[in-house]
Amino acid sequence: LNVTEEKFVLDTLAGCTEYKSILDVVVNAFYVQDGRYCPISERNLYIVICYLATFQLEEIGFQHFSRIVKSLDTAKMQQFLRFFFNDLYLNTWIKDEWSHFYYSVYVKENWIEPLLRWQPKVQQLIEKLTDKLSNRTTTVKASRVTQPKEFNLTVPKPRAIPPPKPAPLPVLPKRQPVPPSTYKPPKERKQLEEIKTKNIQKAKDLLLEANTKQFRCATIKPEKREGTILTGREIDPFLPQYLEVVWESVLTQYFEELTKQPQDRIDNIPIKLNTAAILREGALYQRKLEEELKRIENLQQGAGDPSEFLEWQKQMRGKDLEEQLAEIECRRLQGKLSYEEAVLAHQNVIQENKKKADLLREEKAELMHLYAEKRLQEEKEMKELVEQVMEGHKNVKQVKAKIQEYKQQIVQQVCEESGELLRQALEEKEEKNRKRYELIQQIRAIESTPSIRHKFVDLTETGGHGLFGEMSIVELRERLALLKEAQKAAEEEKRDQIIHEKQAKEQLILDKLDQISQFRAELGRAAALKQEEKKKSQSGERPMKDERILNLQKKIVEKTMERKKQAGLL
Incomplete structure (x- = not known):
């Protein structure tokens, strides 16, 4: 390439890069509509043609432009130019899309109007390309094609369609009657319920009979704390309470499980516990x-009976329970009262919000009026700014020439620097290859020298390193064999010891299971009697009402009436 052609190529490349956004609009639309089957590798070709037609057509001339177009593929250029120089496209969406990047007045005067002026000449170029394509296609399709003729056959008369035969009715199998057992409960269920009822009744009778015939003794004496001396009527108030709650929960659960089981499993209840639980x-x-033996000894020595204290303690607990229930009812009513007050406060807030909303609507109308006036003033200032910018675009060509000269200088500097760097890289690579060749020669010389590959070892000799406890391989094997025999003997001894310990542990667990079964039988009898006493004591209790509860109920009724009146006004 000479200097002029090289300058033209560089200017075209710089222009395509600068106006890439507006050129992509046209090329992308071409690939969507008319160029759906064009390869994507030819995208840069269409970008260059679009740039030359839009920005360089007046500088290079129409003749030079048509020569560039004719040197390329005829069908592709004819298709792209027909799409780009369409009057409807230029005046509608191409103008609108380019106006997103530049001012619409500048786009219309500097780009759209010149394209419309060149449109007749470009249309003549498109017709020439179309004629060239039509001549090419006629020469290809010059061969004759045999045209077949139809046979002269007699047309058959249409036949009447016979009426369809009636389909035979399906024969259904005879329906079987519903078995009577469907609406009757099975006998087995009724028999099982009768057996279950009998077993439960029999278990209750046996439990009551065992509890009435059990051994009776004196009541429990409380334990003394460390550092204190208590008389017969003094007792810790917390320990009996804790023991009574625990015993009631355990015995109630045991009694319920005992009554739910059938008769054939009451006498022999299976115990599924692990070792830790049993111990x-x-x-x-x-x-x-x-503890029971110790209590009996204390009773024999003359200790007191705490039954009076327990009765007083039971009465005080009942009073405390009534007070707690009254307190809970007061809290519930106070919560309901606070809810009514909150509803009233919410209704008052709604009324205040309505007044504030009216004030905000008036302020919003005033602000919208001010905004409209400000918008009109900004539009006037924008028009003045556009006129100033249009005056500044007249000196664009001079600035463009200076930019091109500056870019050419930068390209020359980059070419010189890249040549120098390439020369240095070649020198470094040659030096690296030379050192690698020398290293390979040295390795090959080392590998060519003969070496002794077989070494004779005597297993009865030591290594001769001068260490304490140094031995030969044969001696080492003998010592390892002795160590294995000793380890095996220790394992056998340990295994025997474990077997003896396991047998002793199993015997201990069996003894514990016998003891647990005896204690559980005694606990069952005590639980039944305690349950009956508890039912008798709870039959006569009735809740009492407090004056605070009545006052709160009256306040709640008044607040509810006030809230309903307020809601009717809203």
């Missing part, structure tokens, strides 16, 4: 047995 429960019953 823990056995220790618990053993501790309780020791």
Whole structure:
């Protein structure tokens, strides 16, 4: 390329880069509509043609432009130019899309109007390309094609369609009657319920008979705390309460499980516990047995009976329970009262919000009026600014020439620097290859020298390193064999010891299970009697009302009436 052609190529490349956004609008639309089957690799070709037709057509001339177009593929250029120089496209969507990047007045005067002026000449160029394509296609389709003729056959008369035969009715199998057992409950269920009822009644009778015939003794004496001396009527108030709650929960659960089981499983209840649970429960019953023996000894020595204190304590607990229930009812009514007050406050807030909303609507109308006036003033200022910018675009060509000269200088500097860097890289690569070749020669020389590959080893000799406890391989094997024999003997001894310990543990667990079964039988009898006493004591209790509850109920009724009146006004 000479200097002029090289300058033209660089200017075209710089222009395509600068106006890439507006050129992409046209090329993307071409690929969507008319160029759906064009390869994407030819996209840069259409960008260059679009740039030359839009920005360089007056500078290079129409003749030079037509020569560039004719040197390319005829069908592709004819299709693209017909799409780009369409009057409807230029005046509608191309103008609107370009106005997103530049002012609409500038787009119309500098780009759209010149394209419309060149449109007749470009249309003549498109017709020439179309004629060239039609001549090419006629020469290809010059061969004759055999045209077949139809046979002269007699047309058959239409036949009448016979009426369809009636379909035979399906034969349904005979319906079987509904078995009577469908509407009757099975006999087995009724028999099982009768057996279950009998077993429960029999279990209750046996439990009551066992509880009435059990051994009776004196009441429990409370334990003394460390550092204090208590008389017969003094007792810790917290320990009996805790023991009574625990015993009631345990015995109630045991009694319910006992009554739910059938008769054939009451006499022999299976116990599924692990070792830890069995030992823990056995220790618990053993501790309780020791406490019972200690209590009996204290009774024999003349200790007092705490039954009066327990009765007083039971009455005080009843009073505390009534007070707690009254307090809970007061809190509930106070919550309901606060709810009514909150509803009234909410209705007052709604009325205030309505007044504020009216004021905000008036302020909004005033602000919208001010905004409209401000918008009109900004539009006037924008028109003045556009006129100033249009005056500044007249000196664009001079600035463009200076930019092109500056870019050419930068390209020359970059070419010189890249040549120098390429030369340095070649020198470094040659030096690296030379060092690599020398290293390969040295490795090959080392590999060519002969080496002794076989080494004879005597297993009875030591290594000769001068270390303490150094031995040969044969001696090492003998010592390892002795160590294995000793380890095996220790394992056998440990295994025997574990077997003996396991047998002793199993015997201990069996003893604990026998003890647990005896204690559970005794606990069942005590639970039944306690349950009956509890039902008798709870039959006569009735809740009482407090004056605070009545006052709160009156206040709630008044607030509810006030809230309904307020809601009617809203």
